Amino acid sequence: MPEYLYSDDSIVVVNKPSGLLSVPGRGEDKQDCLWRRVQQRFPTARIVHRLDQATSGLLILALDAEAHRNLSIQFQQRVPTKRYQAIIAGIPERYSGRVELPLRCDWDNRPRQMVDPVDGKPATTDWECVQSYDDRCRVLLHPITGRSHQLRVHMQALGHPIIGDRFYASEPYITASDRLLLHAEQLGLKHPVSGEWMAFEAPCPF
Known part of the structure; x- marks a missing residue:
């Protein structure tokens, strides 16, 4: 299961294990993924960015449409630090x-x-x-x-x-x-509602 590092009304930040897809793939054997596991706890969670299946580390998900839009624009404009x-x-x-x-x-x-x-x-x-x-x-x-x-x-x-x-x-x-x-160990970005800069870290497991 992913490790939950932070959540509020707008976002949830998780540490994805290696070997888990970020989103579903093609075929019945590729439906288990981080997004669906997070939705079991946060039903409105939406993917903003991805990590390769083999890569572990930090991912942020949005919990509503406005947060998703804001974070997507941040990634398009290369605001986050990774x-x-x-x-x-x-x-x-x-x-x-x-x-x-x-x-x-x-x-x-x-x-x-x-x-x-x-x-x-x-x-x-x-x-x-x-x-x-x-x-x-x-x-x-x-x-x-x-x-x-x-x-x-x-x-x-x-x-x-x-x-x-x-x-x-x-x-x-x-x-x-x-x-x-x-391993994606550090992620920094602006909170989609407050605009406050937030920095997250998931220590390297190897």
Whole structure:
């Protein structure tokens, strides 16, 4: 079950576990999802943004139409601040950097995404290494845009895929973890009613 971190009359903030869909997928076997589980407790909950099924961490849901509209506009205008933590394969030559590579769906291999300088949509990720191990590195990731699989593809494009990523890593790093080592640990945004800046944190579980 998701962990409930905050709720009021307008919003609910949860910590999604890895392996749970954010919204229903196609087919009877993909109907269980975070949104439906939250609706069991908050029947009016509406999804504002998503995390990949394999990614854990913070999600905010709106509890009425006005809050949903306000939060959706905030995400469209890139008002929220987001920070992820990940463990990547190998040790980067630098300790921090920015990836600016446009992305689009890899239509022949959906749901995979791919870098496409011609038809891709702009995508930007800032990253910094905070701890290195023998053959891997813990990084903080700050997505400036919010493209599907953005952090996963950008890390792969650097030559350092995220450990446990069955789409973009290769062996031995796919099976080096029983889950994708990517977690949305911080989320900041304006409350949809009061306008007050709110910051939430879900400590990294790995």
